[in-house]
Amino acid sequence: MGFYDVYKQWEQKDVDGLLKSVTSDDVLRTLAKTRLHEQDYLTLLAPAAQEHLEAMAQRAHDQTVAQFGKTVVLYTPMYLSNYCVNHCLYCGFNARNNISRKHLDAGEVEEEARRISETGLKHILILTGESRTWASMDYLKTCVAILSRYFTSIAIEIYPLETQEYRELITAGVDAMTLYQETYNEALYDRLHVKGPKKNYRFRLDAPERACEARMRSVNIGALLGLYKGRHESFYTGLHAWYLQKHYPEVDISVSFPRMRPHTGSFNPDYPVDDVNLVQAITALRLFMPRAGITMSTRENAEFRNQILPLGVTRMSAGSTTVVGGHTQKNQDTGQFDISDERTVDQMALSLSSLGYQPVFKDWQAIKA
């Protein structure tokens, strides 16, 4: 049984009705448990849990410190190419948007790598739009070979691959992948992805599991918050992460909570997630999955990232840009979306230290055969 079957089982249960039926006493009973199950997680995501948010936050903090200490791994994204064949209504890179398209050549990748590595970062996340012409497997392997000389951990956030392709990238030097389902609501997913290979909901949904099968060290998933009801998306994201952790205990499973940001195009989210709901989502996930990593990107502003830090965050981006070549090139073209926290890596590290956290630049080094 794959995760799609788990999703389908829950879809038949009226998740809205279950969320509404949760009482304050149900939440208190759940908070008294030491190990939580799927129904408990749903209870903590319910509207009734908001009056216990302080208790949830305290427990989330304690569990995070017990599992991870007061450490935060830093990384930065590097956009390699914004060519994309998909028409995702909510994205600035979508094939119909009239933006300047760019693709880094090997020399430019090296230049970006050198510049980023001067900040001390050892973890990099490479991103591309979906184009097997402009971001082919051969191109990705070439980029990874260059980046391996500068970074000890290379994560990909690209289009979903077959298991064998994940294996090939792992052999080339990739050790981590991020893939957002965008929305777990299958019907809405179909409407938002107008054209292109991304329309295939199942192929995307199963990609994190294919990466696990390929023995990826670390797999990070999430939903793009704002597209559909936040509680639903958080619930299915957590269930998905829990499914992966249960079936692939050797893989480091983590979750992101990306909220929609302004971008080129006219799409407005129907279900914006406010700060309180985001705090609830993060603390509920931490209580449900004490061992899972939680990533907080520069989509969120500096003040909010500082505040949310103690509640479960284990990885943060810094010195970010969503522009192809944005770490080195002066001509700043259109980014995928606007970022909110513009702190440099140095500023981020200082800020973490001042809050009593240790900024971690390197927590992974592959053993070369």
Ligand code: SF4
């Ligand atoms: S979300 Fe990804 S696949 Fe969709 S248009 Fe943007 S870059 Fe392309």
